[in-house]
Amino acid sequence: xxxxxxxxxxxxxxxxxxxxxxxxxxxxxxxxxxxxxxxxxxxxxxxxxxxxxxxxxxxxxxxxxxxxxxxxxxxxxxxxxxxxxxxxxxxxxxxxxxxxxxxxxxxxxxxxxxxxxxxxxxxxxxxxxxxxxxxxxxxxxxxxxxxxxxxxxxxxxxxxxxxxxxxxxxxxxxxxxxxxxxxxxxxxxxxxxxxxxxxxxxxxxxxxxxxxxxxxxxxxxxxxxxxxxxxxxxxxxxxxxxxxxxxxxxxxxxxxxxxxxxxxxxxxxxxxxxxxxxxxxxxxxxxxxxxxxxxxxxxxxxxxxxxxxxxxxxxxxxxxxxxxxxxxxxxxxxxxxxxxxxxxxxxxxxxxxxxxxxxxxxxxxxxxxxxxxxxxxxxxxxxxxxxxxxxxx
Amino acid sequence: xxxxxxxxxxxxxxxxxxxxxxxxxxxxxxxxxxxxxxxxxxxxxxxxxxxxxxxxxxxxxxxxxxxxxxxxxxxxxxxxxxxxxxxxxxxxxxxxxxxxxxxxxxxxxxxxxxxxxxxxxxxxxxxxxxxxxxxxxxxxxxxxxxxxxxxxxxxxxxxxxxxxxxxxxxxxxxxxxxxxxxxxxxxxxxxxxxxxxxxxxxxxxxxxxxxxxxxxxxxxxxxxxxxxxxxxxxxxxxxxxxxxxxxxxxxxxxxxxxxxxxxxxxxxxxxxxxxxxxxxxxxxxxxxxxxxxxxxxxxx
Numbered sequence: 001x002x003x004x005x006x007x008x009x010x011x012x013x014x015x016x017x018x019x020x021x022x023x024x025x026x027x028x029x030x031x032x033x034x035x036x037x038x039x040x041x042x043x044x045x046x047x048x049x050x051x052x053x054x055x056x057x058x059x060x061x062x063x064x065x066x067x068x069x070x071x072x073x074x075x076x077x078x079x080x081x082x083x084x085x086x087x088x089x090x091x092x093x094x095x096x097x098x099x100x101x102x103x104x105x106x107x108x109x110x111x112x113x114x115x116x117x118x119x120x121x122x123x124x125x126x127x128x129x130x131x132x133x134x135x136x137x138x139x140x141x142x143x144x145x146x147x148x149x150x151x152x153x154x155x156x157x158x159x160x161x162x163x164x165x166x167x168x169x170x171x172x173x174x175x176x177x178x179x180x181x182x183x184x185x186x187x188x189x190x191x192x193x194x195x196x197x198x199x200x201x202x203x204x205x206x207x208x209x210x211x212x213x214x215x216x217x218x219x220x221x222x223x224x225x226x227x228x229x230x231x232x233x234x235x236x237x238x239x240x241x242x243x244x245x246x247x248x249x250x251x252x253x254x255x256x257x258x259x260x261x262x263x264x265x266x267x268x269x270x271x272x273x274x275x276x277x278x279x280x281x282x283x284x285x286x287x288x289x290x291x292x293x294x295x296x297x298x299x300x301x302x303x304x305x306x307x308x309x310x311x312x313x314x315x316x317x318x319x320x321x322x323x324x325x326x327x328x329x330x331x332x333x334x335x336x337x338x339x340x341x342x343x344x345x346x347x348x349x350x351x352x353x354x355x356x357x358x359x360x361x362x363x364x365x366x367x368x369x370x371x372x373x374x375x376x377x378x379x380x381x382x383x384x385x386x387x388x389x390x391x392x393x
Numbered sequence: 394x395x396x397x398x399x400x401x402x403x404x405x406x407x408x409x410x411x412x413x414x415x416x417x418x419x420x421x422x423x424x425x426x427x428x429x430x431x432x433x434x435x436x437x438x439x440x441x442x443x444x445x446x447x448x449x450x451x452x453x454x455x456x457x458x459x460x461x462x463x464x465x466x467x468x469x470x471x472x473x474x475x476x477x478x479x480x481x482x483x484x485x486x487x488x489x490x491x492x493x494x495x496x497x498x499x500x501x502x503x504x505x506x507x508x509x510x511x512x513x514x515x516x517x518x519x520x521x522x523x524x525x526x527x528x529x530x531x532x533x534x535x536x537x538x539x540x541x542x543x544x545x546x547x548x549x550x551x552x553x554x555x556x557x558x559x560x561x562x563x564x565x566x567x568x569x570x571x572x573x574x575x576x577x578x579x580x581x582x583x584x585x586x587x588x589x590x591x592x593x594x595x596x597x598x599x600x601x602x603x604x605x606x607x608x609x610x611x612x613x614x615x616x617x618x619x620x621x622x623x624x625x626x627x628x629x630x631x632x633x634x635x636x637x638x639x640x641x642x643x644x645x646x647x648x649x650x651x652x653x654x655x656x657x658x659x660x661x662x663x664x665x666x667x668x669x670x671x672x673x674x675x676x677x678x679x680x681x682x683x684x685x686x687x688x689x690x691x692x693x
Contacts, residue, residue: 118498118502118580118581120580120581120609120610120611120612121610121611121612121615123501123502123505123506123580123581124502124506125502154506155502155503155505155506156506193499196497196498196499198498223497223498223499225471225495225496225497225498226497226498226499226500228471228472229472229497257638259638267554268554269552269553269554269555270552270578270607271550271551271552271553271554271555271578271605271607271633271634272552272553272554272555272558272633272675274607274608274633274634274637275552275555275558275631275633275634275674275675276675277634277636277637278633278634278635278636278674278675279674279675279676281635281636282673282674287636290637294494323537323554323557323558323561324537325523325534325535325536325537325553325554325557326413326417326492326523326535354537354540354557354561355537355540355557356420356535356537358537377676378558378675378676379674379676379677382676
């Protein structure tokens with residue numbers, strides 16, 4: 001689960017990670033009212049108006065404005081609120097800005113990149129930092145990998161102060177500011193661990209002219225598997241940031257990603273689901289979605305999954321590709337039959353069933369009277385569904 | 394011959410009274426696996442319908458002491474799964490197969506740390522995996538048993554259902570399997586490709602290997618290097634996710650940590666550079682290995 005920058009900073013504040021003075025606004029009016037309050041609390045005229053969308057690269061798309069006066073700030077609010085913000089991560093259609101963060105402007109000494117995430121190779125969380133912050137960090141990683149410093153976190157001890165001191169030295173942070181950096185890292189690493197974050201990026205983390213260390217940005221993803229431990233974080237979910245089909249899928253604990261093609265797919269297992277997309281592409285078709293119904297799905301869940309697929313108007317044909325293990329073929333058959341009886345079936349449906357309780361599943365489909373094309377195997381099914389989708393055009 | 398599980402396996406099922414645990418325990422018994430005990434905390438001494446012959450205990454310690462279990466399979470829900478793995482290791486279980494999907498990464502980081510340091514001899518397979526099967530001997534997990542056939546192909550895979558797919562294809566081609574290991578797709582897991590490849594390399598019952606990887610991480614690249622350096626047996630492979638859309642990965646940091654690795658094309662290139670045949674589609678996995686074996690027997 002992703003959250004907004006301002007929500008991330010609220011969590012930081014709670015843990016004692018230094019962040020600038022700032023007020024979040026859900027409307028242009030609220031944002032305008034926030035400007036004098038931020039100026040007063042920070043004791044400075046300069047404010048920064050920042051669009052709150054989940055995608056990165058907001059500055060490049062004109063979603064972040066530094067304003068030296070109240071009038072400039074008001075103009076920035078009016079310009080950014082409600083705009084369709086296009087960044088390299090939003091896609092060409094962009095995202096509508098419906099939330100703003102009005103924040104104190106600071107006298108920056110230097111901008112750094114700071115990230116935390118799980119290193120799959122070692123099975124440990126890793127802190128990554130670079131002196132080359134505030135810019136395209138992927139480019140730095142590609143051209144100058146030596147400029148990114150990595151330090152692993154020992155699961156038994158957590159992040160240690162000596163690591164902060166070493167990292168400060170490597171980043172060129174010296175003197176008393178290095179102590180400030182250690183005081184910054186302590187609560188930050190604690191928050192990462194306690195809140196089950198799966199990704200944390202601060203770009204930039206800054207040092208100020210007066211020797212402080214602050215998080216000027218906060219990009220946080222949480223481990224979806226750990227959300228049962230943090231019911232309070234569910235409130236931070238912004239429904240405007242999520243695809244409605246993907247939201248419906250989430251409700252049913254289905255792994256669903258909408259794509260641009262016209263063949264709806266329902267598959268069990270992420271690997272088989274990805275490979276089903278691969279083989280549809282191989283035979284000249286184009287998948288409309290990735291959908292993994294998972295292991296222990298019930299017939300109700302399968303019905304919900306089927307309805308999500310058929311609700312996509314771009315779907316011209318449907319491919320159900322199941323190799324049952326923990327997922328039983330009769331459960332799939334029951335769910336598909338129920339969905340079709342409830343909502344009807346406008347598109348050709350190709351079903352390939354194999355695995356646990358396969359004979360029962362096939363029998364149920366055969367006796368249902370539904371117009372289903374049976375496939376002998378994955379290649380057969382993919383070819384049949386690609387052909388069916390082409391004939392529908 | 395086989396690796397990890399076989400005739401010697403004495404299995405305890407953790408979470409046997411749950412619906413998934415009970416269903417698959419019955420399937421494993423039916424397959425011929427020696428299921429010697431079940432464990433569900435608080436339900437020790439009671440019976441699970443259809444599994445009346447299998448004693449149910451409160452703890453894994455009892456399953457080891459009283460029923461001489463040496464292997465466990467875990468169907469415990471995610472919030473309690475890490476605890477279940479550590480309980481098994483502490484009780485002296487040698488091989489732990491964890492089926493549970495959705496364990497928090499923070500829990501698995503700690504489990505891996507404890508296993509590596511306190512129980513270096515214990516093998517963990519998974520989590521979020523289909524399990525391990527030695528056809529004709531022993532099935533530990535959730536895979537459909539009937540698609541398998543005893544033989545010489547060692548299978549190792551990150552994806553559960555793709556494992557079934559390749560096994561089904563191999564069996565149809567008359568190529569049996571020595572052992573099939575689903576290592577699971579979680580970022581923090583026990584057994585990785587290299588572990589399984591080393592076991593297969595040393596197993597006289599394994600004459601060739603099929604490996605299934607997928608996008609993300611760099612395990613496949615490291616496995617390709619390992620195969621090039623250490624394995625003389627014929628190997629074929631498949632990588633899932635070749636057409637997965639870009640931009641669905643996790644932010645900048647994910648791309649950085651892998652050092653530019655992780656795309657299907659990189660993995661396929663690494664495998665081919667190690668002289669490993671790579672199936673073009675998931676429907677051609679079995680036939681790709683069959684071709685490798687045919688050309689190997691011609692040249693030999």
